[in-house]
Amino acid sequence: MIRHHPAPETLLAHVAGTLAPGQALTAAVHVQGCAHCQAQTRRLEAAGGALLEDVVPEPLAADAFAAVMARLDEPAPPPPPKPRQADLRLPPGLVLPAALRGAAIGRWLWMGLGLRYSRVTLPWAPKENVMLLRVEGGRRVLRHSHGGAELTQVLWGGFHDITGAYGPGDLQEADETIEHQPLADPEGCLCLAALEGGLRLPWISRLMGK
């Protein structure tokens, strides 16, 4: 049962294509696993289709049609090379979401007691702050706030903080107004997180700032 979804305006920005790439990836992972948000996405895309249909058309160059017709038989460009993905020894039964297929995934790195992260690099947006976070059962993520929006999608296990309890498929949306210290459920937690502007910790200004 998925209880936490992206905010309506976040999903709209995702469908309109204006969400930052890391957040768009996280939102895409959520939507893939959430029938409710899939239906909402279809409605919003239909709104995009209606707006496209109603736009005042702009004529193309005179030779545009001939130019495209001449290209129809060209072979499609090859797919991009598969990025390197470390073997993360995921919990049994967990498969990384399809939306992560094009991303490079680093090995686990130590971040704190019972806390590891793996850097997720998007070839199409390499400066985005995206990571997989693995928190052992009963451990807390350091108390932190954010330079901007933080989207966290639970892939396995769960956590809770002042804003509620989050399980598999839930998405937490936090912004610079929230300071929180998530506590992992007893079995632990594995999340995908996209951060805008880095984490802000009380004792260092930035852990993973750009």
Add this chain to the structure above:
Amino acid sequence: MNGLNPHPRLAHGLANTAPVSTLDAPPPDAAALAALVLRVSQTRDRTAYAALFKHFAPRVKAYLRRAGLEGAEAEEVTQDVMLSLWRKAGGFDPAIASAATWIFAIARNARIDAARKRRGLPAAPEPEEEDHTPSAETLTLTLEREALVRTALGALSAEQQQIMRLSFFSETPHAAIADTLNLPLGTVKSRIRLGLARLRAALEDKA
């Protein structure tokens, strides 16, 4: 104001009501457009493709221009989008989207990739496409559902329509829309929420 059309024809039904000149055939309606995409997908029909090009290419170009692409780039990306339409027609699923909605998504992705290309970055990979077995019945349901969305959009207040159009038809996230309209970000977000809630309420009433 970014050349936005102040009189959107959102309230119109799916059947195109534009005046028909004696020279041109009437523009195809949503069912006809979906049938054209299916002909391209199933038999690589170039006549059907030409009809789609005529209908959609000028709309895609207008969308890209509004989303901030300059003349030559808008032209080039429009041609790429139309080529994608030919290549990706097999991924069109009339149970999920109308032709316009499907092409909107292709054009949106092309706009994002064009911005990346300008910065020397590669395009994001395509989502995996599945094989579809389209049926006439599901197409009808899709078109009914999308007609409701369209009617609900047309019933929004002028303010909410403006925000929806800016949300879809600009390159900028909501913070920049707030700047454009000289409104606080919170106001933009709450108008978006209100608009979306009204859209949803309208759709759920009819469901």
